[in-house]
Amino acid sequence: MRFAAAITEPTRTPTSMATANAPTRRQTIKRMLAAAALLTTTALTGIGFGATPAHAEDEIRIGVIYPLTGAAASTGVELKAAAELAAAIVNKEIPAPPGLVAGIGLPNLKGAKIKLIFGDHQGNPQVGATEAERLITSEKVVALTGAYFSNVTATASQVAERYGVPFLNGESSSASLTQRKFKWFFRTTPHDDLFVGNFFTFLGDMEKKTGDKLRSIALFNENTLWGNETTKLQVKLAEEQKFTIAEKILYPAKTTQMTSEVQRIKAAAPAVIMQSSYLGDAILSMKTYKELGFSPKMLLANDAGFNDSEFLKTMGKDGEFVISREVWALDQAERNPLIKQVNDLMQQRAGVNFNGNSARAFTGIAVLADALNRAGSTKPDAIREALQKTDIPASGLIMPWKGVKFDANGQNELGQGIIVQVQGGQYVTVWPFDVATKPVVYPMPAWDGR
Amino acid sequence: MTADILIQVLVSGLLIGLIYALVAVGLTLIFGVMDIVNFAHGEFLMLGMYASFWAFALFAIDPIVALPLTALLLFAVGVIVYQTVIRRILKAPMLSQIFATFGLMILLRGLAQFFWKPDHRLIPHSLVSGNIALGPVQFGLPQFVAALGAVGVTGALWLFLHRTRLGTALEATAIDREAATLMGIDGQKMFALAWGIGAACAGLAGGLIATFFPIFPEVGSNFILIAFVVVVLGGFGSVTGAFLAGIIVGLIEVLGGFLVGPEYKTAIVLSLLLIVLLVRPRGLLGKA
Numbered sequence: 001m002r003f004a005a006a007i008t009e010p011t012r013t014p015t016s017m018a019t020a021n022a023p024t025r026r027q028t029i030k031r032m033l034a035a036a037a038l039l040t041t042t043a044l045t046g047i048g049f050g051a052t053p054a055h056a057e058d059e060i061r062i063g064v065i066y067p068l069t070g071a072a073a074s075t076g077v078e079l080k081a082a083a084e085l086a087a088a089i090v091n092k093e094i095p096a097p098p099g100l101v102a103g104i105g106l107p108n109l110k111g112a113k114i115k116l117i118f119g120d121h122q123g124n125p126q127v128g129a130t131e132a133e134r135l136i137t138s139e140k141v142v143a144l145t146g147a148y149f150s151n152v153t154a155t156a157s158q159v160a161e162r163y164g165v166p167f168l169n170g171e172s173s174s175a176s177l178t179q180r181k182f183k184w185f186f187r188t189t190p191h192d193d194l195f196v197g198n199f200f201t202f203l204g205d206m207e208k209k210t211g212d213k214l215r216s217i218a219l220f221n222e223n224t225l226w227g228n229e230t231t232k233l234q235v236k237l238a239e240e241q242k243f244t245i246a247e248k249i250l251y252p253a254k255t256t257q258m259t260s261e262v263q264r265i266k267a268a269a270p271a272v273i274m275q276s277s278y279l280g281d282a283i284l285s286m287k288t289y290k291e292l293g294f295s296p297k298m299l300l301a302n303d304a305g306f307n308d309s310e311f312l313k314t315m316g317k318d319g320e321f322v323i324s325r326e327v328w329a330l331d332q333a334e335r336n337p338l339i340k341q342v343n344d345l346m347q348q349r350a351g352v353n354f355n356g357n358s359a360r361a362f363t364g365i366a367v368l369a370d371a372l373n374r375a376g377s378t379k380p381d382a383i384r385e386a387l388q389k390t391d392i393p394a395s396g397l398i399m400p401w402k403g404v405k406f407d408a409n410g411q412n413e414l415g416q417g418i419i420v421q422v423q424g425g426q427y428v429t430v431w432p433f434d435v436a437t438k439p440v441v442y443p444m445p446a447w448d449g450r
Numbered sequence: 451m452t453a454d455i456l457i458q459v460l461v462s463g464l465l466i467g468l469i470y471a472l473v474a475v476g477l478t479l480i481f482g483v484m485d486i487v488n489f490a491h492g493e494f495l496m497l498g499m500y501a502s503f504w505a506f507a508l509f510a511i512d513p514i515v516a517l518p519l520t521a522l523l524l525f526a527v528g529v530i531v532y533q534t535v536i537r538r539i540l541k542a543p544m545l546s547q548i549f550a551t552f553g554l555m556i557l558l559r560g561l562a563q564f565f566w567k568p569d570h571r572l573i574p575h576s577l578v579s580g581n582i583a584l585g586p587v588q589f590g591l592p593q594f595v596a597a598l599g600a601v602g603v604t605g606a607l608w609l610f611l612h613r614t615r616l617g618t619a620l621e622a623t624a625i626d627r628e629a630a631t632l633m634g635i636d637g638q639k640m641f642a643l644a645w646g647i648g649a650a651c652a653g654l655a656g657g658l659i660a661t662f663f664p665i666f667p668e669v670g671s672n673f674i675l676i677a678f679v680v681v682v683l684g685g686f687g688s689v690t691g692a693f694l695a696g697i698i699v700g701l702i703e704v705l706g707g708f709l710v711g712p713e714y715k716t717a718i719v720l721s722l723l724l725i726v727l728l729v730r731p732r733g734l735l736g737k738a
Contacts, residue, residue: 223713250713256470256672259462260707260715267455279570283664291590291662292458293581314572314664447581 058112063135065146068120081350082358086365097341101396102366108376128152132159142378150174170364178411190415218247218270246270258288279305297443327356454586465597467700472600474680474692476651482687483644489551492670493558498656512577524653525646532645562667576661596658685736
C-alpha cells in the first residue's frame with residue numbers, strides 16, 4: 001500500500017506549477033493516472049481487508065511514521081531501530097533493565113503484544129498525511145507516533161485528529177505543534193521555546209553558583225526565519241527576567257566576513273553571547289573571535305552549527321568551552337545506569353549508540369505503551385484518557401527530564417533540555433546541575449590563556 | 451566609540467578588501483579582454499580552496515607553500531574552460547554567453563558536492579596562524595598574509611600587463627581585438643591566456659583564504675556578488691580600478707556594518723553599486 005503514497009507525490013509538483021498557467025495535457029493525464037491508481041489501491045485495500053478478517057486480539061497495532069527514504073533516511077532508520085527496541089522491551093522479547101517504564105509491558109491487556117506498522121513520509125508533509133490516513137483506515141492502528149520532521153508531524157497529526165486517533169509525537173520540536181488546541185495530540189519532547197527559555201534559567205543558576213552578574217547579553221543570530229524567531233523570543237524572555245540586551249545583531253547568513261559583527265559585540269562588552277548560527281557561520285565567527293582576541297565570559301550557542309558533527313572536527317581545540325543546548329547526551333550514561341543498559345541493548349541490536357533523536361523515539365513508544373497498559377483497552381477514547389493521566393517519574397526514563405506529564409495542550413510539562421559544553425573534544429552535560437556529569441568551565445578562558 | 455576601535459575596524463576592512471580586490475582582478479581581466487562576464491568565477495575560487503585543502507590533507511603541503519601549485523592548476527582549469535566552452539560561444543549572443551558561464555557555475559558546484567561532499571572543511575594547522583597585536587589593534591596572521599599575498603599577486607599582474615611583451619599584447623587585444631590581430635597577435639592565444647590568468651587569480655585568492663575560511667562547495671557564492679560590485683565600481687576591465695575598488699568595498703562593508711549595523715552591510719555595499727551605476731556607469735577607472 002506504500003504505492004498509494006508514492007503515486008500522489010509526482011502530481012504535487014505539476015499541480016503547484018499549474019497555478020501559474022492552465023494545466024497542460026500531460027499534467028491532466030498524470031493527474032488522471034494518479035486518481036486511477038488511488039482508486040485501484042483503495043479497492044485493493046478493501047479486498048485485502050476481506051482476506052484477513054480480524055486482527056488477533058492479542059496484537060495491538062501502532063502506526064509509526066518516519067522518513068525511511070529520502071534525504072533524512074539515515075535518521076529515519078535509526079528512529080525505526082529505536083522504536084523497534086522499545087517495542088521488543090514492551091513485548092518482553094528481551095529482558096528489560098529494572099526500573100525502565102517500558103519494561104512493565106502490558107499486563108492489563110492480558111499480555112497482549114504491540115505491533116509497529118511503519119509508514120514512510122519521505123520528508124514530505126503530503127506523503128505524511130497520506131501515510132497517516134492509510135495506517136488509520138486500512139491498517140487499523142489504535143494510535144500513531146512519529147514523524148520527526150515538525151512539518152510532517154503537523155499534517156499527519158491533523159489526519160489523526162480528524163479520525164479521533166491518539167497521536168503521540170516524541171521528537172518534533174516546533175513550538176506551534178502544541179499550540180493548536182488539538183484533542184488527540186500529545187508531545188513528550190520539550191519544544192524550541194522551552195530550549196531558549198532554558199538558557200535564561202541556566203544563566204540564573206550560574207549567577208547563584210558563581211556570584212557573578214551575567215545580566216548583560218548580546219544576541220547574535222542569523223537572519224533567516226529561525227534566527228528571527230529565536231531573537232524575538234530571546235528579547236521577550238530577557239525583558240521578563242530582567243536581563244539587559246547589550247547588543248542585538250541579526251547578521252546575513254553566508255557572509256564573507258564577520259569582523260563588523262564581532263567588533264560591535266566587542267564594543268558592547270556583554271557578559272554572555274547567545275548565538276544561533278548554521279555551520280559555516282559558526283566556524284567563521286569562532287575564527288573571527290579568535291582573530292580579534294575577543295572572549296566573553298560565556299558563549300551560549302543555540303544548537304545547529306555548533307552541534308554539527310563537523311564543528312568540532314574542523315575547529316579542533318578552538319571549539320573548546322563553547323556551551324550549547326542539547327536534548328540528550330551519551331555521557332548521561334555515566335550518571336544513569338538505565339541509560340547505559342538501554343544503550344547497550346541498542347548497540348547489540350542496531351550497532352549504533354543512542355542520540356538525541358533515537359532516545360526520544362524510544363521514549364515515545366515507551367510512553368504510549370504505558371498509556372495502553374493503564375487504559376487496559378484499545379479504544380481510542382480510553383487510550384486518550386490514559387495519556388492525559390500519564391505521570392511517569394524521571395527514574396523510569398532514559399531522558400534527562402523530570403518525568404512525563406501532559407498539560408491541557410498535550411505538551412509534556414516535565415521535559416527539559418540539557419546544556420552541554422565542549423570539554424576535551426567532547427560535549428559533556430553541565431546543566432541542569434542534578435544531571436550534569438562535569439562542572440561548567442567558567443569563565444571561558446581568553447584565547448591567549450589556553 | 452574610541453579611536454582604537456575605529457582603527458581596528460579600518461584595518462579589518464582593509465584586509466578583507468584586498469582579498470576582494472584579488473578575486474575581482476581576475477574577473478575584470480577576463481571581461482576586459484573579451485567582454486564576457488564569468489559567472490563561474492566564484493567557483494574558480496572554490497576550486498583553489500579545495501586544491502589547497504587536498505594538498506594539505508593528502509600530501510601535508512601547507513596552503514601557503516602550495517600557492518604556486520594552486521595557481522598553475524587553476525591556470526590550466528581556466529585554459530581548459532576556455533578551449534572547451536568559451537571558444538564556442540565567442541560570437542554567440544550575450545544571453546548565451548551568460549547562460550554558458552552560469553551553467554558552468556552550477557556544474558562545478560555540483561561536481562564539488564558530488565565528489566567532495568557538502569561538508570564544511572578547514573585546514574587545521576597552517577604555517578600561518580595566531581594573532582598579531584600592534585598596540586590596541588589586533589589582527590590574525592592568516593588574514594594579514596592573505597592580504598599581503600593579494601597585494602603581491604595584483605602587483606605582479608600589473609607589472610606583467612604593463613612591462614612585458616606578452617602582457618602588452620594582452621592589453622592590446624583588450625583595447626582593439628582586430629587591430630591587435632593585424633599586428634600579428636594571436637587572438638585565440640590571448641583569450642586563453644586571459645582565462646588562465648583570471649582563473650589563477652581566483653585560485654590564488656582561494657589558496658590564500660583557505661588558511662582561515664571554511665571550505666565548502668558553495669563558498670564561491672559568498673564572494674561572487676561582492677566581486678561583481680568591485681568590478682563595476684572599479685570600471686569593467688580595469689585591473690588598477692578593481693584593486694582600488696576592492697579596498698573601498700572592504701572598508702565600506704566593515705565600517706558601514708560596524709556603524710550602521712551588520713544586518714545592513716550587504717545592503718550598504720549593494721547601494722554603492724546602484725549609486726555608481728547611476729552617477730558614473732563606467733566606474734572609477736573604466737574606459738568610457
